[in-house]
Amino acid sequence: MRQQVAKLAGVSEATVSRVLNGVGPVKEATKQRVLAAAAELGYVPNALAQQFARKKSGNLGVVLPHMAKVSLFSTYYFSEMLSGIGSEVQASGNDLLLLFREADQPRNYTALFQSQKIDALIVLGARNMELDRTALEELTQEGYPFCVLNQRFGPRGSESPFLTVDADHWSGSQEAVRHLIDIGCRRIAFINGPEQYSNSIDRREGYLSVLVQSGLPIEQPLMLTGNYSRKSGYELANQLAELIKSGQADSVFAANDRMAIGAMQGLREHGLEAGRDYALCGYDDADAARMASPQLTSVAVPFQEMGRKAASLVLGGGSIGADASRSAVLPVQLVIRESTGVQQRRSK
Numbered sequence: 001m002r003q004q005v006a007k008l009a010g011v012s013e014a015t016v017s018r019v020l021n022g023v024g025p026v027k028e029a030t031k032q033r034v035l036a037a038a039a040e041l042g043y044v045p046n047a048l049a050q051q052f053a054r055k056k057s058g059n060l061g062v063v064l065p066h067m068a069k070v071s072l073f074s075t076y077y078f079s080e081m082l083s084g085i086g087s088e089v090q091a092s093g094n095d096l097l098l099l100f101r102e103a104d105q106p107r108n109y110t111a112l113f114q115s116q117k118i119d120a121l122i123v124l125g126a127r128n129m130e131l132d133r134t135a136l137e138e139l140t141q142e143g144y145p146f147c148v149l150n151q152r153f154g155p156r157g158s159e160s161p162f163l164t165v166d167a168d169h170w171s172g173s174q175e176a177v178r179h180l181i182d183i184g185c186r187r188i189a190f191i192n193g194p195e196q197y198s199n200s201i202d203r204r205e206g207y208l209s210v211l212v213q214s215g216l217p218i219e220q221p222l223m224l225t226g227n228y229s230r231k232s233g234y235e236l237a238n239q240l241a242e243l244i245k246s247g248q249a250d251s252v253f254a255a256n257d258r259m260a261i262g263a264m265q266g267l268r269e270h271g272l273e274a275g276r277d278y279a280l281c282g283y284d285d286a287d288a289a290r291m292a293s294p295q296l297t298s299v300a301v302p303f304q305e306m307g308r309k310a311a312s313l314v315l316g317g318g319s320i321g322a323d324a325s326r327s328a329v330l331p332v333q334l335v336i337r338e339s340t341g342v343q344q345r346r347s348k
């Protein structure tokens with residue numbers, strides 16, 4: 001019957017659920033259409049189901065990926081976003097419920113709402129894969145408030161199918177590469193992360209766009225892939241050392257600070273120092289960037305602000321079906337330090 005009501009009112013079944021259960025934001029005109037359609041069809045929702053839907057747990061759920069041998073809470077990326085989420089949750093008088101999932105584990109996020117464990121959900125570490133997308137589509141169909149943090153689904157600049165809070169990684173990558181070119185670098189090696197993450201795609205596209213704008217060649221041997229861990233950066237140091245010593249590369253741009261610092265350590269074992277023998281730029285501006293020697297030039301990402309924004313949206317009942325325009329892309333900023341101290345010719 002709900003499907004018939006949706007068809008008659010010209011709305012989605014999720015919107016019908018929100019109106020009849022009294023949850024989530026719905027425009028008044030839309031609400032009246034749904035109520036009129038339900039009355040015309042003689043549809044009377046189950047009172048117990050309505051009461052169940054309105055009941056609140058007081059919990060904001062945060063989905064986190066479980067990664068073997070990785071302490072998420074010591075990882076700058078996750079700890080900063082959780083800090084921002086936590087501050088907003090505390091200010092709202094709610095509680096935070098952390099939910100861990102295995103990489104290939106089935107996602108049944110709707111069950112968390114149906115069992116009244118959570119009132120809203122933030123998803124961290126989502127990937128552009130069918131397993132993740134299907135789970136998010138189910139949440140959308142049911143009209144549950146949720147937000148995807150630091151992951152975009154669909155092309156950059158297009159309307160997202162889900163409520164999303166992200167950073168402008170495309171512009172951040174461009175700023176980093178332009179800085180390297182400005183100090184005289186012309187052969188910029190790039191260490192990216194896996195392309196199942198939209199921020200990896202954005203950083204790659206930003207890197208490539210500046211090379212094209214600057215009239216520099218795109219050279220596949222200079223484009224390497226890690227997995228955002230320090231170890232992967234360290235393991236790529238052998239390739240980077242060959243590129244730098246042979247003159248094929250004069251600088252390195254890494255898609256996060258962990259890979260940049262790993263590469264810096266590995267290159268040091270080859271007698272190569274960042275800021276002297278090559279320029280090095282990272283991304284995220286983690287605490288480790290300021291503590292490294294030499295200090296690491298990096299692109300600062302407002303992870304705490306992103307977390308606060310996501311929590312604010314979902315605790316306000318946000319869902320992409322209600323208002324897609326509330327998805328947010330926050331600006332980033334390049335922070336120049338010692339690791340790009342190569343101020344020499346390199347323009348040949």
